Amino acid sequence: MSSSPVPVPVLRTVQVLGGASGGAHVRSLATGLAARGVRVTVCGPVETEGEYDFTGAGARFTPDAVSALRAACFEADVVHAHGVRAGMRAALALRGRRVPLVVSWHGGGPGSGRLSLLLERHVARAAAIVLGASSAQVDLARLRGARDARLAAVAVPAAAGPSGSSGSAGSFGSAGSSGSAGSSDAADHGKVRAELGAVERPLLIAVGSLVPRRGYSVLLDAAREWRNLDPMPLLVIAGEGPMRAELARRIQAERLPVRLLGQRRDAARLLAAADVAVLPSRWEARSPLAQEALRMGVPLVATAVGGVPELVGAAGVLVPYGDAGVLAAAVAGLLADPALRGELAMAGRAQALTWPSEDDTVAQVLSVYDELTSRRR
Incomplete structure (x- = not known):
């Protein structure tokens, strides 16, 4: 008598955006993760969905209202915030829950003033893993008290050709860009x-x-x-x-x-x-x-x-x-x-040609998610 195969649980992740910054990276991640069978929810300002079309990438989009963020995080296996402010919002939404938090630091440098310093310290210590887009940001995260900080280069999606759309507010790599x-x-x-x-x-x-x-x-x-x-x-x-x-x-x-x-x-x-x-x-x-x-x-x-x-x-x-x-x-x-x-x-x-590709970036992030979820099994 043959036994039925044990179903493999679907990995569920929430990507938290604090603003338009990081939107192209999250769109790229959402596309790659969804193609690999990951259930992706993007939580961010309403205008970012219009800009980057996360649903078109295979993700579910929800506005970043506190209640919506908490509800999305309740169902997640891993929450991934992009930027320090998004990391703070995610940490508050996860308070009292044993869901690992990943925070990517791929925007500006160290903040100025006591409030910025406190925010960076809190987010660095709340994260299970901090991913820095440069060695300088990895060093900063460690200085702020991160338990685990790693280099994770952010690949910029290939820009559009002359008839295509590419970025917003003078940025690159928005939804739908292709070619070179x-x-x-x-x-x-x-x-x-x-x-x-x-x-x-x-x-x-x-x-x-x-x-x-x-x-x-x-x-x-x-x-x-x-x-x-x-x-x-x-x-x-x-x-x-x-x-x-x-x-x-x-x-x-x-x-x-x-x-x-x-x-x-x-x-x-x-x-x-x-x-x-x-x-x-x-x-x-x-x-x-x-x-x-x-x-x-x-x-x-x-x-x-x-x-x-x-x-x-x-x-x-x-x-x-x-x-x-x-x-x-x-x-x-x-x-x-x-x-x-x-x-x-x-x-x-x-x-x-020496930089990581979008596929490389997605594969690294997915390996981090697998590592964190395996710790909880």
Whole structure:
């Protein structure tokens, strides 16, 4: 008499978002986990579902109201929060329950002020495992008291081609993106440059939310020096945020060769048409702009902060944060040296091949979930 096979329980995970940051990564995880038979629930702000289409990735979406989050966590085998604030919300929702919490730190650097420090400490200690997108974030998590902190690089989904959608607020890798910059031919690059007003002048691009840590005030200081170049380059900044009015006033008052593009869903298309990408941030973990620039072969000038040196290696020009003169000189030097730009383009593509793929990222996260759930059996 044959016995019936014992059914294998379905792994249930809740992905908690504290905002739009991390949405592309969660979408990628949801797609990969659902394809592997994991039951995925994404809990986040309502607008993130419209932006990233988690249900289209095979997940169930629920708004991040406290009651909805608690209910979702009640049914979970593992809860995975993305960001410190999301980690705090998840820790509160799990209070009194023996459900392991994983927290990914793949956004900004260490917070400033006593409240931020307390928040980071609480989340680091509440998590069964902290996953850091860079070695710097792993070190920070350990410093804050994490019991187990590991490096878990976040793969940016391949950007869309010229007709596709890619990211929001000047970010990359939103739902539905596919292909690569190779599909953006010279004609499309010319069209983009004409739309931006950079047909016969160099085009520089920065991408990311208009917040202090992005270093845009320093970038505008550098743009003052580029006014002396002939031809004068145009800097475009794709992104939105609370610093917009301040930056716009400076651009107008100082007559800087800079355009604020606001929220763009075609950031990858703009990047592919640029001569140089600029990342002036005070802190970055695993910058999507840096990843896309190197992947596309767009020369990159970036600040040597956080996880940027580890990510970029020798495939970009790295400068200290806050030194507008050095930043301006680095960009000007690249514009004046086509051969160096060509070398960096090749080096960037080679460096990108060393990064983990989306499948690698999903496999690592799933192994963490399996490890945690096996402890409870």
